[in-house]
Amino acid sequence: MGAIPRDRAIDSTLALATEGYCFISNRCDRYQSEIFQTRLLFEKTICFRGEAAAKVFYDTEKFSRQNAAPKRVQKTLLxxxxxxxxxxETHRQRKQIFMSLMTPEHMAALTELTRQQWQAAATDWQKEDQVVLLYGAQTLLCQAVCAWAGVPLAAAAVNQRTQDLAAMIDGSGGVGPRHWRARLGRQRSEQWLESILAKIRTHTLDVPENSAAYAFAWHRNAAGELLDQKVAAVDLLNVLRPTVAIARYITFAALALHKYPQCQQALRQEPDYAKLFTQEVRRFYPFFPFASARTRQAFDWQDYHFPQGVKVLLDLYGTNHDPHLWSEPEAFQPDRFRQWPENSFSFIPQGGGDHYINHRCAGEWITIRILEMSLDFLVNSVTYAVPNQNLSINLSRMPALPKSGFVISRVQPLDN
Ligand code: HEM
Structure with missing residues (x-):
């Protein structure tokens, strides 16, 4: 049995904060190994990357998610x-509530609501000198997803609700004010959704039966019990918050359109190019750095021993940039997806494995649909200018974004 290479530092929490998305890959390269052991927040942690690592990480016999996320991430993001x-089984049943929302017709309804919001937003933006695309997209997604999920949202509340949902994502990897904004955003959002669920349960608010709000209000477990109201609010929020987060991918997509203008031509000429472009945006740009779990029991994998209860991080960003899996991983090349054989373990921006059984993102399909639609809107339904601004992406800030949030000006909707 080989020894897992050990990081030299006594604790690497600070190194993680400064190296960000590259923390795991830097060490894999340094130790010439796809796996190493370190200490994070003073806890022994095994980190690994790549397809084989993802395969074992999503083996539900070997890994558990209980107490896998740090408290500060639970208080903000999750x-x-x-x-x-x-x-x-408890996970499978809860996950089924999310997956039941993902029928093709229901996903198409969210995409259509989002398109309508894009149209309304672009009309408003004509009057503005400049618009930060990140913020604009967050707002329109918040309106679309609330309407879709059966969550009433008064016009006067749109900005505050959007900011709270966005803060939970932005503050998930932060310290100081960024962290506290995220905690406050979560507290306010949970209270808001709990009050809506209470109204649904007391029949003072009627919502469509196929909506997320209805599903979480009325889901009963095997014993016939409703979900605890707070837990139902947390999981309803697990639909709203990440849908607003798609604005981050939209921002990256707009950046890619700007940096690689030849792709705009391809998007206009070839209907299927949007699929390739969307996949490459999700592979290339940084979002979730890694996923965390704990070993259920001791086991051996490849040449290594994993003790019971140890914390394990799977490098999502590093796997999507793994030179063993992707040629020229640091180049933005949508065409690489033309010949790509579907693989649930080598391309894992939203987790890997099976959507129903594993913890793979419940909203991956709607993310792809909304991104494709938004790309189409940006390329074919509106014109805009991109003024000079700081578009650099700092990979030590998690989650990362172009510094300016992507400012656009002279927005002009097209009649089509
Ligand atoms: C889980 C990424 C959008 C709902 C996850 C995971 C990642 C992820 C990395 C964890 C995978 C793991 O732990 O193995 C993203 C990204 C998104 C996105 C980058 C782009 C904005 C969405 C959307 C929804 C959603 C739109 C709306 C339904 C969820 C849920 C889980 C999850 C409910 C937990 C699944 C489980 O534990 O079984 N997502 N996600 N996500 N995502 Fe997303």
Missing amino acids: GEGGVQGLDG
């Missing part, structure tokens, strides 16, 4: 009691 921390 919440407590939601689907992300469940295992086995």
Whole structure:
């Protein structure tokens, strides 16, 4: 049995904060190994990357999600009691609520609502000197997803709700004010959704039966019990928050359109190019750096021993940039997806494995649909200018974004 290469530092938490998305890959390269052991927040942690690593990481016999996420991430991004921390049959049943929302017709309805919001937003933006695309896209997605999910959203509340949902994502990897904004955003959002669920349960608010709000309000477990109201709010938030987060991918997509203008031509001429472009945006740009779990029991994998209960990080960003899996991984090349054989373990921007059984993102399909639609809108339904601005991406900030949030000006909707 080989020894897992050990990081030399006593604790690498600070190195993780400064190296960000590259932390795991830097060490894999340094130790010439796809796996190494380190200490993060003073806890022994095994980190690995690549297809084989993803395959074992999504083996539900070997890994558990209980107590896998740090408290500060639960207090901001994830919440407590939601689907992300469940295992086995309890996880499968809760996950089914999310997946039942993902029928083709229902996903098409969200995409259509989003398109309508794009149209309304572009009309408004004509009057503005400049618009930060990130913020604009967050707002329109918040309006679309609330309408889709059966969550009433008064016009006067749109900005505050959008900011709270966005803060939970932006602050998930932060410290200081960024972290506290995220905690406050979560507290306010959970209270808001709990009050809506209470109204649904007391029949003072009627929502469509196929909506997320209805599903979480009325889901009963095998014993016939409703979900705890707070837990239902956490999981309803697990639909709203990440849908607003698609604005980050839209921002990256707009950046890619700007940096690689030849792609605009291809998008106009070839209907299927949007699919390739969307996949490459999700592969190339940084979003979730890694996923975390704990070993359920001790086991051996390849030449290594994993003790029971140890924390393990799978490098999502590093796997999507793994030179063993992707040729020229640091080049933006949508064409690479033309010949790509579907693989649930080598391309994992939203987690890997099976959507129903594993913790792979429940919203991956709607993310792809909304991104494709938004790309089409940006290329074919509106014109805009891109003024000089700081578009650099700092990979030590998690989650990362172009510094300016992508400012656009002279927005002009096209009549089509
Ligand atoms: C889980 C990424 C959008 C709902 C995840 C995971 C990642 C991820 C990395 C964890 C995978 C793991 O732990 O193995 C993203 C990214 C998105 C996105 C980058 C782009 C904005 C969405 C959307 C929804 C959603 C639109 C709306 C339904 C969820 C849920 C989980 C999840 C409910 C937990 C699944 C589980 O624990 O079984 N996502 N996601 N996500 N995502 Fe997304």
